[in-house]
Amino acid sequence: MSERTDHGPESGGHHGGDELFKTPELPPLADSIAYIRALPKQTVAEVLRTAKARGKVAVQPRCGVGNQHEQLRLLRALEAGAQPDIHTLTIDAHTRMRRFDQALRGIRECPQDLNGYPLVGHGWIRGRELNDAVRAPIQIRHGSPHPWALFETTLASGFTAFEGGGICYNLPYAKNFPITESLALWREVDAVCGDLAREGIIVDREYFGTLTAVLMPPSISLAISFLEAVLAAREGVRCVSIAYPQGGEIVQDTATLRSIPRLAARYLPETVECYPVLHQYMGPFPRARRRADALILYGALAARLGGATKVLTKTHQEAFGVPDTDANLAGLATTHLAASELLDFVALDEDRVAEESAWIEEEVAEIVEPLLQGGDLLNAIPTAFAEGSLDIPFSASRLARSHIVPARDLSGAIRYLSSGALPFSERTLRRNALQLDDGDGRPPTRLLDRLSRDINYFAYADGPAGP
Amino acid sequence: MAGVSNAAERSSAGESRDARTVILGVTASDAHAVANHLIAHSLRDEGFDVVNLGVNTTVEEFFAALRDHPDAEAIVIGSINGHAYEDLLDLPEERAETGIDCPIILGGNLSVGSHKSDDHLRRLYDLGIDHILEDADQIAALLDKLLAARTADDAEATAYAVGEDHHT
Numbered sequence: 001m002s003e004r005t006d007h008g009p010e011s012g013g014h015h016g017g018d019e020l021f022k023t024p025e026l027p028p029l030a031d032s033i034a035y036i037r038a039l040p041k042q043t044v045a046e047v048l049r050t051a052k053a054r055g056k057v058a059v060q061p062r063c064g065v066g067n068q069h070e071q072l073r074l075l076r077a078l079e080a081g082a083q084p085d086i087h088t089l090t091i092d093a094h095t096r097m098r099r100f101d102q103a104l105r106g107i108r109e110c111p112q113d114l115n116g117y118p119l120v121g122h123g124w125i126r127g128r129e130l131n132d133a134v135r136a137p138i139q140i141r142h143g144s145p146h147p148w149a150l151f152e153t154t155l156a157s158g159f160t161a162f163e164g165g166g167i168c169y170n171l172p173y174a175k176n177f178p179i180t181e182s183l184a185l186w187r188e189v190d191a192v193c194g195d196l197a198r199e200g201i202i203v204d205r206e207y208f209g210t211l212t213a214v215l216m217p218p219s220i221s222l223a224i225s226f227l228e229a230v231l232a233a234r235e236g237v238r239c240v241s242i243a244y245p246q247g248g249e250i251v252q253d254t255a256t257l258r259s260i261p262r263l264a265a266r267y268l269p270e271t272v273e274c275y276p277v278l279h280q281y282m283g284p285f286p287r288a289r290r291r292a293d294a295l296i297l298y299g300a301l302a303a304r305l306g307g308a309t310k311v312l313t314k315t316h317q318e319a320f321g322v323p324d325t326d327a328n329l330a331g332l333a334t335t336h337l338a339a340s341e342l343l344d345f346v347a348l349d350e351d352r353v354a355e356e357s358a359w360i361e362e363e364v365a366e367i368v369e370p371l372l373q374g375g376d377l378l379n380a381i382p383t384a385f386a387e388g389s390l391d392i393p394f395s396a397s398r399l400a401r402s403h404i405v406p407a408r409d410l411s412g413a414i415r416y417l418s419s420g421a422l423p424f425s426e427r428t429l430r431r432n433a434l435q436l437d438d439g440d441g442r443p444p445t446r447l448l449d450r451l452s453r454d455i456n457y458f459a460y461a462d463g464p465a466g467p
Numbered sequence: 468m469a470g471v472s473n474a475a476e477r478s479s480a481g482e483s484r485d486a487r488t489v490i491l492g493v494t495a496s497d498a499h500a501v502a503n504h505l506i507a508h509s510l511r512d513e514g515f516d517v518v519n520l521g522v523n524t525t526v527e528e529f530f531a532a533l534r535d536h537p538d539a540e541a542i543v544i545g546s547i548n549g550h551a552y553e554d555l556l557d558l559p560e561e562r563a564e565t566g567i568d569c570p571i572i573l574g575g576n577l578s579v580g581s582h583k584s585d586d587h588l589r590r591l592y593d594l595g596i597d598h599i600l601e602d603a604d605q606i607a608a609l610l611d612k613l614l615a616a617r618t619a620d621d622a623e624a625t626a627y628a629v630g631e632d633h634h635t
Contacts, residue, residue, distance in 0.1 A: 093496070173498055175523040214501055396500035396522045448509045455501065 023104075023123040026156050035128065036158045036201055044137045044161035045202040045239040047085050048275045048309050057303050057339040058310040060139065061328050064090030066106055066114030068126050072133050077325050079134045082332035086310065087134055089159070091142035091150065092116035096173070098146055115322070116142075120153050127157025139163060139204070145170040145182040151189050155196075161204035161241075162189065165228035167381065168208040171397040179382040179399055186228075187235060187378070194236020205232050206241035206277060212394040213282040214455045215406040216245055217414050218256040219363030220392060220422075226267050227368055227390075231377060233272045240268070241310065243277040246299045248457055249412040253278070254348055255356035257306025262357075263364060267372065275309035278302060280335070284459035285318035292316035295458055296331055300338030305348060311335060319459070356413075359431065366424050388421030405447070408454040409435045417447075488539045489610065490532045492520035494554035499547035502575070506545065506603050513607045526557040530565050539569060540610055545603075546575040551591060558594045570613055574600040 036043075042050070051058040061084050065071050075087055092114040094103035103118035119127055119140070131138060139161035140154045147164055154162050163169075166183035193203040207228045209221035221244050229240040242260050246253055257276045264274035280299030286292050293316050303311035315323035315331040323331070367390070374380045384390035388401040395402040403420025416422075416432040424432075445453070453460065489510055493503050500522050507519045518536055520528055529542050546554065551573065562568070573596045577587055588599055598609060 172500075175498070175521055212500060394501045394504045396498045398521055402504060446512070448505055448512065451505060451508075 023121060024125050026124060026152055029155070032156045032158065033196070033199055033201060036160065039131070039158055041135055041137055043202060044086055044139055044204040045273065047137060048204065048239070048241070049273065051085065052275065052309045055341075057300070057308055058085035059313060059332060059335050059339065060084055060086040060088055060310055061313050061332055062090050062141070063088045063328065064092070064116035064141075066092060066111030066116070066118060068122055068129070070111070071117050071130060074325060075130060075134050075138075078328060078332070079136060081325075081329040082336070084136055084332055086161070087136050087138040088312075089119065089130065089138050089140050090116040091140065091144070092118045094118065095120050095150060096142050096144040098144070098149065100149070119157070120149050124153050124156030127153060127159065131158045137161065139206070143169055143173040143208075145174045145177040146185055147189060148185060151192070155192070155203075160201070161206065162193075163206040163208060165205075165207050165225075165232070167224050167228055168211060171385075171392055171395050171400050172208075172210075172212045174397055176398055179385055179397075180379075183231070183378050183381060187231065190232040190235035190237050193232070193238075197236055197238040202239045202273075203237070204239045204241055204275075205229075205237050206243055209243045210245040210279050210282050211392050212396065213245065215283070215393060215408070215414055215451075216247070217363075217393075217404070217406050217416055218244065218247065218252060218259075218360050219367065220404065221245065222256065222259065222263060222360065223364045223367040224390070224392070226263055226364065227371065227377070227381060229264075229272070229274065230267055230372065233268050238271060239273045239275075241275045241277045243279055243312070245279045245282040246302055247412075247414045248281060248283075248298075249408075249414070250298075250302055250305070251348060251352050251356055251411070252413040253302040254306040255353045256360055257303070257308050258353065259357045259360050259364070261307075262361060266365075267368070276307060277310045277312065278306065278308040279312045280314040280331075281458060284456050285314065286458050287319040289316045291458070292318060293330075293334055296334045297338045300335040301343065301346065304339050304343065305346065311339065359428075363424065363428055366428060367422060370423055389423050391420045391422060405451075406454075407436055407450060408457060410438060412457065414454075486516055486538065487514065487610070487614070488516045488518060488536050490518045490520065490529060490536060490539045490542045492524035492529060492532075492542075492544060493522040494544060494546040494548075494551055495523055495525045496550045496554050497546055497548045498522045499545075502547065502603065503545055506543070506606065509603070510543075510607065515607075515610070526555060526561045530561050530567060533567050533569055534565070540614060541570040541572055543572045543606060544574075546573065546577060549576055551575065551577045552587070552594070555591070555594050555596070558596070562595055570597045571595065572598045572600060572606065572609060574603060574606075 047058055061078055063074055063078060065074060078084055092103060095118045100120050103121040106114040107118055107121050138159045140159050141163045142150060144150060151162055166186035170177050170179060170182040193205060196203055207225035209225040211221060225242045232240060244256050257278060260276035268274055281295050286295060296314050300311055313331040313335045315327040317323040317327040371377060371380050371384060385400050388403055391401050391404045393402060393404040393406050401420060405418040406414050407417040409415050415435045417436055491507055493499060507517050510517050518532055520532055533539055573591060591599060
């Protein structure tokens with residue numbers, strides 16, 4: 001992998017004279033492979049395989065702070081208090097943007113001000129220290145369109161799951177990073193995962209279908225994740241996780257999760273393991289603890305009903321900022337309760353779920369199949385975003401049109417009020433229009449008021465949304 | 468239906484309000500896009516011509532946009548991640564260098580933590596922010612108020628220029 005290494009001035013061990021904070025040079029890949037093989041723990045892919053075989057939902061919190069000792073303490077506290085199946089290392093904003101010098105300054109001067117763990121700055125030896133400290137494997141979650149230095153340190157640290165892709169870690173996170181470039185960079189990440197798979201080490205690659213976090217129509221989330229998964233599979237990736245954010249209407253959420261294995265059978269090779277993942281609600285959270293706890297429980301139940309292999313947990317402090325350890329533990333405990341098989345008596349109208357799934361899969365097909373049939377997918381995707389035949393709502397990147405306008409129907413399910421230039425059939429357009437036809441159900445509303453209401457669907461329930 | 472806006476796109480959605488232009492954007496370190504989209508859409512709905520610079524916009528970019536759109540009535544800046552002060556530190560220098568004096572309106576979550584003090588607002592005003600709003604719904608009304616005030620000033624100036632009694 002020497003031709004792919006990236007020892008630019010900002011990556012590697014050249015950050016001034018303080019020996020204590022000198023980032024170690026990366027070890028040879030063979031050393032990292034030997035370290036991973038010798039780890040007395042399962043890989044993330046093995047945890048997911050076991051969970052699926054047992055019909056259980058693997059539970060994973062979020063977790064990331066600037067200071068090494070605090071990070072160790074946090075991981076150990078979560079493991080001792082709640083036994084998550086997979087741990088998270090959330091990476092700080094400086095490292096995501098390749099501002100490695102700022103991250104190093106943060107490590108030295110004010111680690112408590114960093115909004116995540118600066119893995120590149122701490123370096124792979126400290127990464128292995130975290131890995132060795134806990135029983136469960138660790139996934140790296142970040143939001144970087146340019147992930148190479150972070151990926152190298154991830155492998156050297158022995159972490160066996162790396163979230164992100166050239167679309168899902170670009171459009172919601174950067175204003176003007178060329179999609180062609182992010183796809184090319186993530187292709188290199190996938191190619192190394194392919195090399196490792198041939199060595200018997202399976203790296204889980206998860207796609208952030210949450211995208212811009214609010215009112216995400218299921219078919220857009222799934223279409224983009226599956227395009228990223230198809231590209232990864234072509235590079236030899238063997239384990240993909242398709243993550244979908246809880247929308248908040250149980251039939252739609254269940255149907256979306258259940259569509260994932262069917263879409264995998266349709267679009268991915270049989271050699272690729274594919275796992276459905278649910279993110280508990282990613283939009284504005286209720287401020288009242290009881291309602292926040294109820295929403296966490298609701299999310300975990302949706303994960304179980306939908307057959308998710310993994311659920312990412314939220315906390316009752318979500319509306320206020322980064323949660324403390326106790327809130328994180330409480331979120332894990334509530335999630336474990338709801339994911340229990342004792343709640344198997346909770347059942348939905350299976351006909352409605354099946355009907356919803358069929359609609360979702362039809363929409364996904366209408367979005368992705370023209371691209372998959374077109375040949376050169378890596379070139380077709382940036383063109384499609386420029387033309388609007390691929391699109392996301394509320395894009396941070398100006399390289400997506402954001403002509404999609406989502407809205408909730410009377411049941412709370414998320415539909416397309418406008419699908420922009422998505423290549424939808426007349427049938428699909430008509431169906432979305434019918435679903436949103438309120439009849440006499442509600443008074444007419446300005447679009448902005450409607451969007452605000454639908455975005456704050458859960459937050460408004462206990463009064464004004466607040467800051 | 469027009470979409471909920473796109474970064475850097477000048478939309479003619481809504482009825483034209485005689486090219487009342489507003490420059491909109493989110494501060495440099497901040498990638499929060501949802502409120503930005505909603506505000507852009509809402510202002511276009513009100514008939515404004517919105518030059519939306521989107522997320523991660525530096526002070527320099529805001530002023531570059533002003534040079535391209537000298538008719539702009541105001542710069543409207545959003546900031547959600549609590550870094551507004553740090554992100555706007557260049558404002559006094561940029562204003563002095565360009566000599567452009569256009570009202571700057573700021574809103575959002577303007578400091579880290581959930582307890583806000585007046586100190587946070589005062590240091591933002593000290594940087595040269597002209598108006599701080601608590602609610603995005605107040606933007607259009609403030610723009611109307613600023614325009615009315617300016618129109619009154621202009622009328623006064625014109626009246627003096629032609630030597631008329633402006634009380635008539």
